[in-house]
Amino acid sequence: EAGVAQSPRYKIIEKRQSVAFWCNPISGHATLYWYQQILGQGPKLLIQFQNNGVVDDSQLPKDRFSAERLKGVDSTLKIQPAKLEDSAVYLCASSTAVGGSNEQYFGPGTRLTVT
Amino acid sequence: AQKVTQAQTEISVVEKEDVTLDCVYETRDTTYYLFWYKQPPSGELVFLIRRNSFDEQNEISGRYSWNFQKSTSSFNFTITASQVVDSAVYFCALRPYNFNKFYFGSGTKLNVKP
Secondary structure (H helix, E strand, C coil): CCCCEEECCEEEECCCCCEEEEEECCCCCCEEEEEEECCCCCCEEEEEEECCEEEECCCCCCCCEEEECCCCCCEEEEECCCCHHHCEEEEEEEECCCCCCCCCEECCCEEEEEC | CCEEECCCCEEEEECCCCEEECCEEECCCCCEEEEEEEECCCCCCEEEEEEECCCCCCEEECCEEEEEEHHHCEEEEEECCCCHHHCEEEEEEEEECCCCCCEECCCEEEEEEC
């Protein structure tokens, strides 16, 4: 079974530029998550989708970050404009459903460097 | 409020030594899950174990063992006879039972030297 796919793996941009990350979850997984992991910290949930609807985006900086999952499968996370403090690894994860014993499977992440 | 604390920022051991990674959590939920993940230099979070709050039995899987103590809100992870390949950052996480939001600790970086 294929795992969670993410691209690109690495991205370097200058501040005030825009960037987009892509995630393709495990086939059949209804729930998709985007996490931000700053160096030396644990992952922090940015947004959670159930199919194509948003379940939780309370920690998403909506003035600059946006995410969509239009067809309930793959998802895109965008930052516009980027700031220096956005330098982090962006992890995508998926699970079969919300709650219960369902565990999350993580992708390899996209390492973003903002200069 | 949900919180996971991993007080050990970094640990260095010599190969074949045993090492224990500490995890203390806070939650008001009566039903929850606890997890350990390994993050090697490649960056991907690798699932190691899930334990639900009803099951306080310790678990052993090869060189790995986990000690869950509800009385002290701890879920510690021990690696026996450590190997260089165990070098990674290890994260403890808490998830409420009916809510798929994970609360991660800040991680413990384990360096195993040959």
